[in-house]
Amino acid sequence: MRYTLSTDTLTVTVTLDHSIVKKVTLREADQSVEDVVESGVDLLDEISAYLNGGRVDFSRYAVDLEGLTDFQRRVLGKVRQIPYGVVVTYGTLARELQTSPRAIGNALSRNPAPIVIPCHRVIGKHGIGGFTSGVAIKEHLLQIEGISIDPSSNK
DNA sequence: GTTCCGTATATAG
């Protein structure tokens, strides 16, 4: 089943297969439509709470990692352990997993479920780093968690 | 501040 949820700045689409999270996509909200949140689905309610500033932990939700490599799963698994409001750098994760910072970014770009797997908490040593659905959204998510990135954002 | 390599992983040819 597919659900959509919007705030004033962000639109989130979640695809569920029973209780397994298949996919989460993010886009900047088109000011035209405000979708009504269909309640009764735990994950949607929690995402909604999260977007409104709630300190939500999504690590209990199962995400379908079918089609991803073992390496990508290891990286995403590590990212799921990053607590709310905390950021780590690509380089730090790379050291922990005995790989290179670029390989970390590479793996994160395949994250099928942003927010649920909080890849926005991984940033560069010098700047905010990248984000598949747009760095602006990454910034927004971090801001929700009370994190502001240094003005020195290199690209 | 820039530019240029080294690095690990993924993908295309």
Next chain:
DNA sequence: CTATATACGGAAC
């Protein structure tokens, strides 16, 4: 297998 592309980092200008 070789070449190319990265959501990086660090060294060198």
